[in-house]
Amino acid sequence: MGISPSNSKRLVLNRFLDLLTYVILVISIFPVLWMVLTSLKTSWDAQALPPIWVFVPTFENYTALFANKGSSSEFTSLLWNSAFVSIVSTVLSVAFGALASYSLSRFRLKRGKDIAIWILSTRMFPPAATLVPVFMMMSWLDLIDTYAALIIPYTAFNLSFVVWMLKGFFDDIPIDLEEAATVDGCSRMAAFYKIILPLIAPGLAATAIICLMFSWNEFMFALVLSRNDVVTAPVIANQFITMYGVKWGELTAASTIMTTPVLIFAILVRNHMIKGLTMGSVK
Incomplete structure (x- = not known):
C-alpha cells in the first residue's frame, strides 16, 4: 500500500518542522559555544580575524580571574x-x-x-x-x-x-x-x-x-x-x-x-x- 497524499503532506511537514527545530537549536546554542571556545583561547587567538577554530585550549583566562587575591x-x-x-x-x-x-x-x-x-x-x-x-x-x-x-x-x-x-x-x-x-x-x-x-x-x-x-x-x-x-x-x-x-x-x-x-x-x-x-x- 502506498502513502496517501494527506499522509505524505503530513510527513513532509513533520520533516520540515524537525529541520526547523534543529536550525533554531543550533542558532540558540551557537553563542554559548562561541563563548566557551573564546574563553579557552589566548588573547591573541580570541581577537584573530578570521576566527580561529582549531587551537590549543588554555585556562589562562580562568586563572587570571581568580589570581587577583585580596x-x-x-x-x-x-x-x-x-x-x-x-x-x-x-x-x-x-x-x-x-x-x-x-x-x-x-x-x-x-x-x-x-x-x-x-x-x-x-x-x-x-x-x-x-x-x-x-x-x-x-x-x-x-x-x-x-x-x-x-x-x-x-x-x-x-x-x-x-x-x-x-x-x-x-x-x-x-x-x-x-x-x-x-x-x-x-x-x-x-x-x-x-x-x-x-x-x-x-x-x-x-x-x-x-x-x-x-x-x-x-x-x-x-x-x-x-x-x-x-x-x-x-x-x-x-x-x-x-x-x-x-x-x-x-x-x-x-x-x-x-x-x-x-x-x-x-x-x-x-x-x-x-x-x-x-x-x-x-x-
Whole structure:
C-alpha cells in the first residue's frame, strides 16, 4: 500500500518542522559555544580575524580571574555576593508572592481585579525609570553598598511576576480541599501550608527558578547600588571593557563561570520547571 497524499503532506511537514527545530537549536546554542571556545583561547587567538577554530585550549583566562587575591574585585567574592543576593531575594519574593497570590485567588476583595492589574503593571514599568528614585532612597537610608540595597529592589521587581504566576496555580486548586481541611480542624493558614503549598510545589519550583535567574543576571541595579563590598559577578563585565580594548578571553571566561551554575541548576530541576510552567495553564 502506498502513502496517501494527506499522509505524505503530513510527513513532509513533520520533516520540515524537525529541520526547523534543529536550525533554531543550533542558532540558540551557537553563542554559548562561541563563548566557551573564546574563553579557552589566548588573547591573541580570541581577537584573530578570521576566527580561529582549531587551537590549543588554555585556562589562562580562568586563572587570571581568580589570581587577583585580596582585591575588592576578587571573583570568588563576586560569585558569593551574587549567590547570596539571588537566593535571599528569590526566597522573599516567593514567600510574599505566595501569600499575595493566594489572597487574590481566594478572597473576594472589593477591588481585587484592579489590585491584580496594578500589581501586573509594576512589572511592565521599565526598571531603568526607577533607578534614580531607588538610588536616592537607598542613599537616604544609608544602604548603598549593602546586601539590602540589592535584595530589596530585586524582591520588589520579582514580586509582581511571582504573584501572577502563582495565582494561576492557586485558581486550579479546588476550594473544597480547604473547606474539608477546615472541617477536620485545620486553620486557614494550616491548610495553606500543609495542603495547598504541597499541591503547587511544581509551580513554586518553576517560579523560584525564573526569579533566581532574573536576580543572578541583573546588572543595572548591581552596578549603581554597589561600590566595593557587595559587587556582584555581572558587574565585573565592565572591568574587561577598557580604553585599550575588550579583554575577550577574561570576559567570556567570567560569563562561562556565571552561566554554569544556573545551567546546571536548571537541568537538575527541569522536570519540576516544565511541569510547573504547564500546570497553571490546564484547568
